[in-house]
Structure formats: C-alpha cells, structure tokens
Amino acid sequence: MPAAVLFDAPGPATVARHRIYTFVGIAAIAGLIAFAFYRLWASGQMTYEKWEPFFTPRYIEAILVDGLLITLQMAFLAIIGAVVFGVIFGVGKLSDHAWLRWPCWLVVEFFRAVPVILLMIFCFYAIFGDFEPLNTRTYWSVVLALTLYNGAVLAEVFRAGVNAVPKGQAEAAYAIGMRKTQVMTLVLLPQAVKIMIPAIISQCVVALKDTALGYVIAGVGLTRMARQIFPTFQNHVATIIVIASLYILVNLLLTWLANWVQRKYVGEKKVLEVSMVGEHGTTTGAPFDSR
Amino acid sequence: MEAVLDQFDAVLKAFGYTALLFAVSGVFSVLLGTLLVSMRVGPIAVLNRAAAVYITVVRNTPLVMIFMFFQLGAGKVWNLLNFQWVDIHIGTLDFTSFFTAAVVSLSLYTACFVAEALRSGVNAVPLGQAEAARAIGLPFSGVMSQVVLPQAFRASVPPLASTLIALLKNTSVAAAFGVLEAAAQMKIFTNNHADQRWGIFIAFALGYIILVEVVSLFATLLERRWRIA
Amino acid sequence: MRFIRTKAVFAATALALSLAACGEAGEEEGPVDVEVEENAAEQFEEGTRMRELAEAGGVKIGVKYDQPGLGFKDPASDIPTGFDVEIAKLLAADLGLDPNDTSQVEWIETISDNREPFLQDGTVDLVLASYSITEERRAVVGQAGPYMVTGQQLLVKSDSDVESVDDLQGKEVCSVTGSTSLENVEAQGMKPVGFDTYSECAEKVLDGTVEAMSTDGTILMGYAAQNEGELSVVGEEFSEERIGVGYSKDYPEMCQWINDVLTESNESGQWAEAFEGTLGASGVETPEFPELDPCPES
Numbered sequence: 076m077p078a079a080v081l082f083d084a085p086g087p088a089t090v091a092r093h094r095i096y097t098f099v100g101i102a103a104i105a106g107l108i109a110f111a112f113y114r115l116w117a118s119g120q121m122t123y124e125k126w127e128p129f130f131t132p133r134y135i136e137a138i139l140v141d142g143l144l145i146t147l148q149m150a151f152l153a154i155i156g157a158v159v160f161g162v163i164f165g166v167g168k169l170s171d172h173a174w175l176r177w178p179c180w181l182v183v184e185f186f187r188a189v190p191v192i193l194l195m196i197f198c199f200y201a202i203f204g205d206f207e208p209l210n211t212r213t214y215w216s217v218v219l220a221l222t223l224y225n226g227a228v229l230a231e232v233f234r235a236g237v238n239a240v241p242k243g244q245a246e247a248a249y250a251i252g253m254r255k256t257q258v259m260t261l262v263l264l265p266q267a268v269k270i271m272i273p274a275i276i277s278q279c280v281v282a283l284k285d286t287a288l289g290y291v292i293a294g295v296g297l298t299r300m301a302r303q304i305f306p307t308f309q310n311h312v313a314t315i316i317v318i319a320s321l322y323i324l325v326n327l328l329l330t331w332l333a334n335w336v337q338r339k340y341v342g343e344k345k346v347l348e349v350s351m352v353g354e355h356g357t358t359t360g361a362p363f364d365s366r
Numbered sequence: 367m368e369a370v371l372d373q374f375d376a377v378l379k380a381f382g383y384t385a386l387l388f389a390v391s392g393v394f395s396v397l398l399g400t401l402l403v404s405m406r407v408g409p410i411a412v413l414n415r416a417a418a419v420y421i422t423v424v425r426n427t428p429l430v431m432i433f434m435f436f437q438l439g440a441g442k443v444w445n446l447l448n449f450q451w452v453d454i455h456i457g458t459l460d461f462t463s464f465f466t467a468a469v470v471s472l473s474l475y476t477a478c479f480v481a482e483a484l485r486s487g488v489n490a491v492p493l494g495q496a497e498a499a500r501a502i503g504l505p506f507s508g509v510m511s512q513v514v515l516p517q518a519f520r521a522s523v524p525p526l527a528s529t530l531i532a533l534l535k536n537t538s539v540a541a542a543f544g545v546l547e548a549a550a551q552m553k554i555f556t557n558n559h560a561d562q563r564w565g566i567f568i569a570f571a572l573g574y575i576i577l578v579e580v581v582s583l584f585a586t587l588l589e590r591r592w593r594i595a
Numbered sequence: 596m597r598f599i600r601t602k603a604v605f606a607a608t609a610l611a612l613s614l615a616a617c618g619e620a621g622e623e624e625g626p627v628d629v630e631v632e633e634n635a636a637e638q639f640e641e642g643t644r645m646r647e648l649a650e651a652g653g654v655k656i657g658v659k660y661d662q663p664g665l666g667f668k669d670p671a672s673d674i675p676t677g678f679d680v681e682i683a684k685l686l687a688a689d690l691g692l693d694p695n696d697t698s699q700v701e702w703i704e705t706i707s708d709n710r711e712p713f714l715q716d717g718t719v720d721l722v723l724a725s726y727s728i729t730e731e732r733r734a735v736v737g738q739a740g741p742y743m744v745t746g747q748q749l750l751v752k753s754d755s756d757v758e759s760v761d762d763l764q765g766k767e768v769c770s771v772t773g774s775t776s777l778e779n780v781e782a783q784g785m786k787p788v789g790f791d792t793y794s795e796c797a798e799k800v801l802d803g804t805v806e807a808m809s810t811d812g813t814i815l816m817g818y819a820a821q822n823e824g825e826l827s828v829v830g831e832e833f834s835e836e837r838i839g840v841g842y843s844k845d846y847p848e849m850c851q852w853i854n855d856v857l858t859e860s861n862e863s864g865q866w867a868e869a870f871e872g873t874l875g876a877s878g879v880e881t882p883e884f885p886e887l888d889p890c891p892e893s
Contacts, residue, residue, distance in 0.1 A: 185575070196553050210704060291549070319427050553773050
C-alpha cells in the first residue's frame with residue numbers, strides 16, 4: 076500500500092500540525108544525537124588516544140588484512156559451500172523417492188532450526204578440536220557452521236526457485252522426450268539458479284553478519300581484531316564503532332549488488348522468498364535476512 | 367547424553383533463560399517495531415527518514431557487535447547504560463545487568479525486522495480499507511490504529527513468526543555475554559564431557575527445535591484464527 | 596601539476612610518518628635481556644631433540660594470544676608478550692635461536708584445553724600457555740616445571756572492601772564459560788557469570804557490574820598490572836595450579852633440559868626479571884621460584 080493512501084492530502088491546519096510534528100521530530104532526533112555526542116565527549120571517548128590505532132598504518136593493515144579479509148573469506152567460503160549443500164539437498168527434497176526426500180527434508184529442517192552458535196560450538200570442540208593453531212580451528216568451525224545453516228536456507232530457496240519455473244517448461248521438456256535428470260539439469264536448474272542469484276547474494280549479507288558469531292569460540296576476523304585491540308588501547312567504544320561500520324559498509328555494498336543483479340538479470344520481480352523453518356504451508360512472507 | 371540427563375535441572379534452567387530472553391525481548395521488539403513502522407509509513411518526512419536510517423544501519427550490523435556495545439561500550443559512555451539498576455531475583459533465576467543488556471540488544475536488533483515484517487503486512491492491506499477509513503473521516507492515527515494495523519498484524523503473522531523464530535535462535539548470542547542460557551550451558555557440557563559431545567549437541571538442538579516448533583505452532587493457530595477472508 | 600603531485604606525495608609521507616610515530620605498542624622487545632646461546636647445538640648430545648631443534652634452526656612454541664601479562668599478541672606486532680612468552684624466549688635462546696626472529700621461533704596461538712594432540716603430533720614443540728600440570732595430562736604428554744605456582748583468587752576494584760570469598764556469597768562473580776574456575780565460583784557459593792575471555796570479565800569488574808572476577812592468580816595479576824591502581828588481586832588461593840612447560844613424550848630428554856634452563860634462569864635472576872617486567876608490573880611481590888618436579892625416569 077502506498078503510504079500516501081494512509082492519509083489525506085493535508086489541509087492548512089494539518090500542514091501546520093505536521094510542521095509542528097516535523098519540528099518536534101527534528102528537535103528530538105537532534106537532541107538524541109547531540110546527547111550521544113555530549114556523552115561520548117564527556118566520558119573521554121573522543122580523545123586521540125582512543126582512536127589512535129585507526130590512524131596507525133600497522134593497525135589499519137591488521138584490521139583490513141587479518142580482520143576484514145578473513146571475515147570476507149569465511150563468508151565467501153561458507154556461501155560457496157552453502158550453494159553446493161543447497162543444490163544437493165534442494166534437489167533431494169524435490170525427489171520423487173520418499174526415501175530420499177524425507178532424510179533431505181529432515182537435514183534441512185534441522186539445520187534451519189538450530190542456532191548457528193550451537194553449530195559453531197559443536198564444530199569447535201567435536202569436529203575441529205584437533206586443528207591448530209587456534210585461529211585455523213575457529214576459522215573452519217565458523218565456515219562449516221555457516222555452510223550448514225546457509226546451505227539449509229538455500230536448499231529451501233532452491234526448491235522454491237525450481238517450483239517458480241513455469242510449469243510449462245518441465246512439461247515441454249518431458250514432451251520432447253527428456254528424462255527426469257535432463258529436465259532437472261538442462262531446463263529447471265539453469266532457470267532456477269537465475270532466479271536464485273539475488274537471494275544468494277542477500278544470503279551473503281546474512282553469512283557475513285554471522286561470521287561475527289565466531290566470537291563465542293575465541294573469535295576470528297574482525298571481531299577477533301576488536302578483542303585484540305581492546306586491552307592495549309582501552310578504547311572499546313571507538314573500536315566497536317569502527318568494526319561495526321566496516322560490517323555495515325560491506326553489507327550495504329552487497330545489498331546494492333543484490334538489487335543491481337536483480338534489476339539487470341531477473342527483472343522487476345520480487346526477490347524470491349521462502350517460509351521460515353517450522354512454518355507450515357505457504358512459501359510466502361519471510362524476508363531472508365530475518366536473523 | 368548422560369551429562370544432560372544427570373544435570374537436567376541445569377539444562378531446564380538454561381532453557382528457562384532462553385525462553386525468558388525470547389519472551390521479554392519479543393514483547394519489546396514488537397512494541398518498538400510497531401513504533402518504527404508507524405514512523406516509516408507516516409506522513410512526517412523526518413520521522414520517515416529517521417526510521418529508514420535506523421532500520422538500514424541496525425539490520426546490517428552483526429548482533430554480536432550490538433551485544434558488545436551494550437556490554438563493553440555503552441556503560442563507559444553513560445553510566446545508566448550499565449544497567450546496574452536492574453536487580454530482580456525470582457526463584458533461582460536472576461535478572462541483572464547481563465540479562466537486561468541482552469534484552470536491550472536483542473530488542474533493538476529484532477525491532478528492525480519486526481518493522482519490516484509489519485510493513486509488508488501494511489502493504490498487504492487492500493487499498494480500499496484505508497480509503498474507506500479516510501472517507502469516514504479518521505485521521506492518520508485512527509486509520510492506522512483502528513483499520514490498517516489490526517489487519518496488517520494479521521497479514522504479517524507469517525513474516526512476524528519468522529522474525530520471532532530468528533529472535534529465539536538469536537538469544538544464543540547472550541551465551542558469550544554473561545547469561546547462562548542454553549548455548550552457554552551446552553558449551554560448558556561440551557567442554558567438560560569430551561566423550562559425549564554428539565549426545566550433548568543433539569540434546570540441546572532438540573531443545574531449540576521444540577521451542578521453535580512451539581512458536582511456529584502458535585503462529586499457525588493465530589494465522590488460522592485471524593485469517594482475513 | 597607536477598608541483599601538486601610532489602606536494603601530495605610529501606603530505607602523504609608526512610602523514611604516514613606522523614601516524615607511524617603514534618602507535619608504538621608491541622614494538623618493545625620484552626623486559627628480559629635474552630642472550631642467544633652461540634654454537635648451541637654442540638652442547639646437546641647427538642640424537643637428542645634439543646640438538647635436532649638447534650640444528651634445524653627453528654622451534655614452534657604454543658602460547659596464548661589473549662591473556663595480557665601472560666601471553667598476549669597485539670594485532671600490529673609479530674611477537675607476543677607476557678610472562679609465559681618470556682620463559683619461552685629463554686628456552687629458545689638456549690637452543691641458539693633468536694626469539695625476536697619469527698623465522699627461528701614460530702609462535703602458535705594455543706588455548707589450554709586439550710592441547711595434548713598437538714604436542715603428540717609435533718604441531719608444536721613446546722607449550723607455555725598457562726598449562727597446568729595434571730596427572731591426566733601427564734599420562735599423554737610431558738610436563739616439565741612448574742615454573743610458576745598459582746591458585747584461584749579474586750580480582751576486585753582497588754577501592755573495594757572485598758577481602759575473600761566470604762564477602763561475595765550469593766553475589767555475581769565473573770569467569771570464563773566452561774572453565775574450571777567458573778565451576779569453582781559456583782562451588783564456593785558465588786553466582787557464576789560467564790564470558791568468553793577473561794578480558795571481558797576484567798571490564799565488568801572495572802565498570803562495577805560485578806564486584807569480582809575469579810581465576811588463576813597469574814591471570815588476575817596480568818589485569819592488575821595493566822590497570823595499575825584500579826584493580827587488585829585479593830583472597831586466599833582456593834585451589835592450586837602448577838604451571839608447567841608441555842613437551843612431547845616422544846622426547847623425554849627435553850624434561851631435564853627444560854628444568855635446567857628454568858633453574859639457570861632462577862639463578863641468573865632472569866626468571867624474576869621476567870615476572871617483574873610482566874605480571875609484577877603492578878608492584879606485587881615476586882613469588883618464590885617454585886620447586887621443580889623431578890623428571891620421570893626414561
């Protein structure tokens with residue numbers, strides 16, 4: 076519903092009232108911002124010492140290379156893994172054989188319902204317990220946990236994507252004598268993947284944000300960097316602002332990319348949406364990055 | 367698995383914290399999300415922009431960073447944000463600074479997704495409803511509170527349910543920030559009982575799955591009951 | 596055009612220089628003057644692990660990276676700092692390796708839980724990561740030392756009235772989730788609050804959210820040293836942890852060597868220097884050098 080339908084074109088009295096609201100709104104927001112800055116200032120968070128590492132080349136390098144780059148790598152690997160996992164289990168869920176469909180369904184539902192942190196803790200102790208040094212161990216725990224979770228989500232996206240291919244496509248393919256496998260690999264898959272691409276990119280935002288969950292298992296990448304900067308500089312506020320800004324910046328770029336790809340290659344259709352875990356019935360509704 | 371059964375009290379208590387984190391943050395995020403969506407679709411341009419900026423910034427921030435801010439940063443900026451003024455004890459459960467900071471972090475974060483879910487609900491309300499409401503002379507507040515939002519809530523039950531399920535799973539972040547909820551308890555067990563790691567993982571995963579199913583069952587019932595013809 | 600560009604380069608260089616001048620953390624070489632042994636290989640018998648390491652010119656040492664005062668690595672430096680690290684440097688120097696050269700001494704981040712496999716498979720040659728000596732561990736790996744004896748204590752604000760566990764009954768006390776320390780907190784009648792690292796607990800003590808945190812005294816001293824005048828270590832030790840050097844059981848000869856180096860460091864005063872320069876920075880009294888366990892017969 077366009078917002079304009081919710082209210083009348085304002086008359087003179089309403090315009091005046093809106094002006095007051097606008098003024099009050101601006102005052103409230105400005106007041107809030109001003110208060111935040113005042114507190115930052117008064118509590119000594121705006122001194123140069125607190126922000127020093129972010130103007131020091133060696134720290135900037137460490138933050139970008141050992142922090143951001145590692146975080147991006149983990150998200151990237153996790154998404155690659157998730158696409159593979161998603162295609163395999165998505166196809167599995169579409170199988171005509173119940174003995175294949177049900178286990179796939181179970182696996183997908185399981186990994187969608189379990190918190191990523193649980194997966195990470197489990198991977199950290201039980202799967203990669205023998206990895207050394209510590210950052211490698213955390214790194215692979217994060218990648219595997221995110222692969223499983225995002226893979227499960229993408230399996231569902233994938234299934235929805237295949238189902239979104241117009242029925243006539245499969246029918247036509249069968250009509251010209253293709254086998255089931257051929258219909259899937261030659262006709263349905265390529266079209267489904269095209270529909271899926273923006274969804275995969277938005278899933279990248281989720282994966283990137285979730286790399287931060289590695290914090291519960293010693294941390295790796297950007298969050299780890301924050302942890303290693305705190306003790307030397309005692310600058311928690313500044314570090315948190317800088318690190319969070321880096322995440323936000325990259326995520327905005329990814330979102331922009333997803334929209335661009337959507338417009339360029341898929342057309343104006345809405346980004347594919349799937350139901351959340353445990354939701355029975357329709358496949359509408361859930362925004363992807365609702366976690 | 368024996369570890370879990372032997373200390374089942376501890377497990378129940380841990381899931382109790384999880385459920386309470388979910389319930390309290392759920393209420394606050396729906397309230398805050400409703401406020402945000404009213405600002406977002408309302409006629410005041412400034413509020414509209416402010417809500418949009420808030421939603422964009424917060425939904426692109428990792429939840430861990432928000433927790434980190436309220437546990438390690440906010441108190442240094444303003445003493446009140448230490449939440450030391452919260453000190454409630456009910457039975458064996460403690461609701462102190464840590465629980466409060468977790469609720470604040472979770473609510474501020476989830477509110478964005480609630481707002482987005484509600485907005486999709488508002489968009490689903492047929493145009494004629496709002497037009498009719500305006501035709502009988504309701505102001506914006508009346509249009510929203512009497513006609514559009516009640517229907518929007520119904521239409522947004524499915525996306526809202528997803529958001530709340532995500533919130534339920536996100537409560538596990540509190541494990542790293544002083545709340546002994548299920549994920550923290552699982553970490554303790556996993557660390558102490560090297561021989562039972564699979565069993566412990568399955569047991570805690572099942573706990574979460576049960577909670578998720580309860581929420582989604584509730585959502586399904588609600589959706590069925592409220593379905594707009 | 597050329598002029599502008601030169602100016603820009605100049606400005607950039609000046610900026611880089613001025614920036615480089617500010618963040619010097621992690622550059623200092625540690626409090627102990629480490630003398631690198633010359634012709635080290637020859638002092639060891641043929642066929643010993645020490646000789647192998649000395650001749651190979653490289654050793655891999657597992658330390659902590661996130662424990663200020665014990666083993667901490669600043670993101671901008673290559674070499675960690677702290678008491679454990681200083682002791683490790685003495686061992687490396689005895690092998691004729693320069694501990695400030697990362698091509699000779701490779702530092703590997705390690706946490707103390709189940710480190711045994713890495714000693715067994717040779718991922719690390721030595722572990723000095725607040726590695727407490729226990730019978731279970733000694734069944735699978737070698738542990739020489741102890742080079743430090745500590746016990747669980749309390750870290751409180753310096754102006755706090757808390758003197759012992761008795762003052763904290765029923766109060767929230769912070770430690771690391773999953774650690775024995777946190778279980779002891781509960782066993783001692785305090786309410787456990789778990790974070791993922793001790794540094795975060797120290798923050799919560801500093802901002803007054805909890806009155807105390809509790810774990811090994813050495814770890815607490817690190818924070819007291821870092822926040823001099825703000826945090827203090829108090830209370831009787833209510834457990835005993837003997838911190839040792841981990842090595843692989845395949846090379847039992849390392850035990851005597853480690854003990855010899857430790858004994859020597861005590862006699863030369865380097866052990867005390869290492870303590871004073873790291874954990875002792877807050878002015879705590881330097882403890883007695885602990886009595887070393889005899890090496891197992893091999």
